[in-house]
Amino acid sequence: MAGFWGKRKRDEQELQAQDADLAKRAGSALVAADERVRVTTDELVFAEAELGPDATAELRVALSAVRQHLGEAFRLNQLNHDEIPDTAEELRSRNARIAQLCEWAQDVLDERTSALADKIARARRAPEIIAGVRADAARLRARIPHARDTVERLAARYAREALAQVEANPAEAEQLLGFAEHSASVAERRREAGQREQANLALEASTESVRRAATLLDAVETFEVEALRAESTLAAIVEDSRGDLVVALKEPQTPGVTTAIAELRAALATLPPGGVNTDPFAQLSTLRDANAGLDAAIAAARERAARPIPPLEHVRHAIDDADRQLAVARDVIAGHRGWIGADARTRLAESERIRIDLDRYLGTSAAAATVIDEDHREQAMAMARRVAYLAAEALQLAQRDIDSSRPQDPGQWGGQGWGGGRRGGGGSDVMGGILGGLVIGGLLDGMFD
Known part of the structure; x- marks a missing residue:
């Protein structure tokens, strides 16, 4: 007993220490958050002067929301120190809430001020940036x-x-550089007139125009290099394509391979003779697509050669077998509905669904189809076999249900069960299972009673 009371006392002391630490952290967080609001308010004044009210609208809204929530935190802290006694749980709950509110306030202000930090730094460096824009514009003009x-x-x-x-x-780069220089001048004049927001917008426009002009001039130099590479690659692909045609003619000449060979030959024939201005990028793309098509056709032909096409008779036999299996399963389940469980019914439904899909796949009734295209035979046979397998499984499960539901005593099939005065005897159970449904079974019970 002494050990129990000692442990309880230690637990209470530990909880009190935790509460004291929480109260201390809540107080420190409240002071830090309040100070952060004051500092951010001063920063907002400077940011509005540098960037204008539109750019700082989000920070202004955030400050308003933070002040409102900090007001709640101060009210909770006041409750902790008023003359009304509080329980330890009340103090703990309030201090946790104060810490939470202060942490949220700091996070919101961090997010909003960091979003403006780059813009403010840019505004402070405006004279330096304007000088850089003019220097960059002069350098790009020389190019x-x-x-x-x-x-x-x-x-x-x-x-x-x-x-x-x-x-x-x-020409476009020259226009952009003229606009950049004009925008830099506007930014300078607006800044001197105290119109900081307009000055910053003009400064952003000037720097973006210089960046785009540099990109356009770089693209000219890059195009010359990439065009030479495309010509070199094109020559190699032309040589490879002619070799691919030689190989392709030795492959099984399926319709796909024949078509791909014709397309690659047509692509090679469209190449202009020497001395004619060309578009190496377009020619390279055309040849690449034709080569890829030939490779795919050859791969499909080789795969088909490794897996022979099923004869039409085999496909027809598979469809006939599937239809027979499906018909038997359907008849057995329909004739013993009262005994058939969910598993057999599910297999039958899936088998019937695939059988319908088979007709859709062939575009006609599979049972009546006299011609099945070679490209469809393998899939049709696989679907027919799946139908037969599921139908056979449905029949097996249905037979299991029937066997488990039949009376084990042969005497129950006749004798007293067929009017021997026993209500609910074997005769009514058997007929109820065969005809299916509890309602019919109940009627038969009344008939044979």
Whole structure:
């Protein structure tokens, strides 16, 4: 007994220590959150001055919500220290809630202020960024003549369709750089006039325009290199394609292989002669697709050769067998409905469903079909065999149900069971099982009573 009371005292002391620690953490969190609200309020004033009210709207809303929830935390803390005595559980619950509210407040303010941090830093560096925009624009302008020369050189070698993606890049880059320089000037003037929000929008437009101009000029240089690579790759693929045609002619000439060979030959025939401006990217894509089609057709032909097509007679036999099995199972289950359980009925339903799908797959009644395309025979045979298997399983399960439901005493099939004065005798059970349903079974009980 002394050990029990000692353990209980230690538990109480430990709980009191935990409550004291929670109260301390709640108080510290409340002070930190309140101070964070004050600091963020000052930051909001500066952010609005730098970015304008629209950019800081989310932070303003967040501050309002945080103040409201911190008001609840202060009210809970006041209840902890008023003149009304509180239980330990009440204090514990309030302190936990205070800590939760303060943690939420800190998280919300962290999220909103971090979203503005980059924009504020950018606004503070506006003069430096404007100078950088002008320097970048001048540097990119010096690249425009070279880009125009490159496009002219490419036009002498490649088709107009191939150059469509970069032909207008030098002119577009020049327009973007002019807009960037104008936007930088606007940003500078608006900032000097105290219109910080408009200044920041203009600054973002100028930096984005410079970035896009650089991308357009880089694309011209990249196109020249990639076009040369495409030409080199095209020559290798042409050689490979001619070798693939030689190999393909030695493969089993299925309809798929014959079609793929014709498509690859057509793709090779469309290649322009030497000295004609070409589009190596489009030609490479066409040849690649034709080669992939030939590879797929050969793989399918080899797989088919390794797995011979079932003769039409075998498929017909499989369908006939499936129909016979299905008919037997259907008749047995229909004739003994009162005894047949869920398993047999489920197998029969699935067998009938697949049989219907088989007709749909062949596009006609499988039983009446006189011709089945070679491409459909294997699948049709597999479906027919599945129908037969499920029907046979349904028949087996139905027979199990019938055997388990029949009376074990042969005398129950006649004698007293057929009017011997015993209510619910074997005769009525047998007829109820054969005809199916509890209602019919009950009627028979009355008839034979």
